[in-house]
Amino acid sequence: MDNFDRQILSILQRDASVPLKELAEAVNLSTTPCWKRVKKLEDEGYIRGKVVLLDPVRLGLGLSVFVQLKTQHHDNAWLEHFAETVVRFEEVVEFYRMSGEWDYMLRVVVSDIAAYDRFYKKLITSTEGLSNITSSFSMEQIKYTTALPLPR
Amino acid sequence: MDNFDRQILSILQRDASVPLKELAEAVNLSTTPCWKRVKKLEDEGYIRGKVVLLDPVRLGLGLSVFVQLKTQHHDNAWLEHFAETVVRFEEVVEFYRMSGEWDYMLRVVVSDIAAYDRFYKKLITSTEGLSNITSSFSMEQIKYTTALPLPR
């Protein structure tokens, strides 16, 4: 992981549609060595995949809801079962196990409050052992990026 | 936005490295009409871009911190200035204006608690008018996807 690699990752995580030739020029390599580095970064797991990002608002999915959850169960078996259930819901785009007051946090993407309510009912009927839930509604997504802060 | 388009988006938002020929086969079109649809979806703003997703843990960026903020200022000028400042920080990968108790929420990606503390100091010295801040630490990212729940 040298400087070349970091530059390559930095460009590709912002725009993966640049042709290899341009990418190579940008980092001052010729195509083949640059290509070999990209392949290596894929093989070594730095690059997890290439995807297209969609516009949630354009698709009528402009509402993000953050759901914070508490449970009494703190054993691994319960967590595994719970995680499996929650992960299956397509509306759940992010899911974290937290320290502090709340045990879990989700980000749920839906079209509107009515759709969120449907999701909420689905969630509480399909999981057990939750002692507390709170939902916080986002009014506006001011920033959303998949680009990680790479050390330069 | 018909069924073809939805299928195309559904595939590309999970894997944008599939060749057009395969994509076309998967949705039962030949390459050109399929290609035209992809271009149209880009032009019309459904597709915001193509990116490579990196593995945060592999890069030593395994800590997500959720930062909730309150302010006294509820005018547009203050928000704009505040948003501009916060958006500039690369560590901030998500930034929402919220309803309810907290006015804003951030997701911040850092390497460890020490790095978060550096970010925290940077944040509070570069913004003004914040009346309350709380940080919640994620122990584990159980799910993270950029794929939106498209209606089928």
Added chain:
DNA sequence: AGTGAAAGAATCACTTA
């Protein structure tokens, strides 16, 4: 790490339903 050739994909003009 680089060159140049071969293989493979994307793009386009044009045709057809």
Added chain:
DNA sequence: TAAGTGATTCTTTCACT
């Protein structure tokens, strides 16, 4: 208005230096 065919152009990939 939308889909298909085939030719052209551009990109990626690879053997070799």
